[in-house]
Amino acid sequence: MNSIMAAAMAGFEQIHESNMLVRLRDQLTKHGVNAELRDNNSVLMVHPPEPSLPVWVFVGYGGVYYSWQNAEKRHPTSDPEGAASVLAEYIAR
Numbered sequence: 001m002n003s004i005m006a007a008a009m010a011g012f013e014q015i016h017e018s019n020m021l022v023r024l025r026d027q028l029t030k031h032g033v034n035a036e037l038r039d040n041n042s043v044l045m046v047h048p049p050e051p052s053l054p055v056w057v058f059v060g061y062g063g064v065y066y067s068w069q070n071a072e073k074r075h076p077t078s079d080p081e082g083a084a085s086v087l088a089e090y091i092a093r
Contacts, residue, residue: 016063017042017059017063018037018041018042020059020063020066020077020080021037021041021042021043021044021057021059021066022037022041023080024044024057024066024080024083024084024087025037025044026080027080027081027083027084028046028084028087028088030084031084031085031088032088033046033047033049033084033087033088033091034046034047035047035057042058043056043057043058044056044057044058045057046068046087046091047091048091048092049091049092055068055069055087055090055091056068057087058071059077060074061074063077064076064077065077066080066083066087068087068090073086073090075087
């Protein structure tokens with residue numbers, strides 16, 4: 001694969017991961033959780049209900065998982081509704 005094709009494929013992967021984060025953000029909104037896309041839509045910043053540090057959520061493991069807390073916590077990207085529920089519970093602590 002030449003460098004132009006490799007760059008194009010990386011761009012498509014980034015768009016796919018961004019779409020996954022958008023779906024998660026939309027589901028978090030349904031739970032009343034404030035979240036916003038950051039850094040060129042490559043990360044989701046989730047705000048806890050009380051003043052404290054935000055939780056940063058990434059798409060990792062080749063697009064298979066949403067991950068947070070240094071990848072110690074993760075949930076399949078195929079289930080954004082479930083991931084939103086888990087994250088809402090996580091930040092409520």
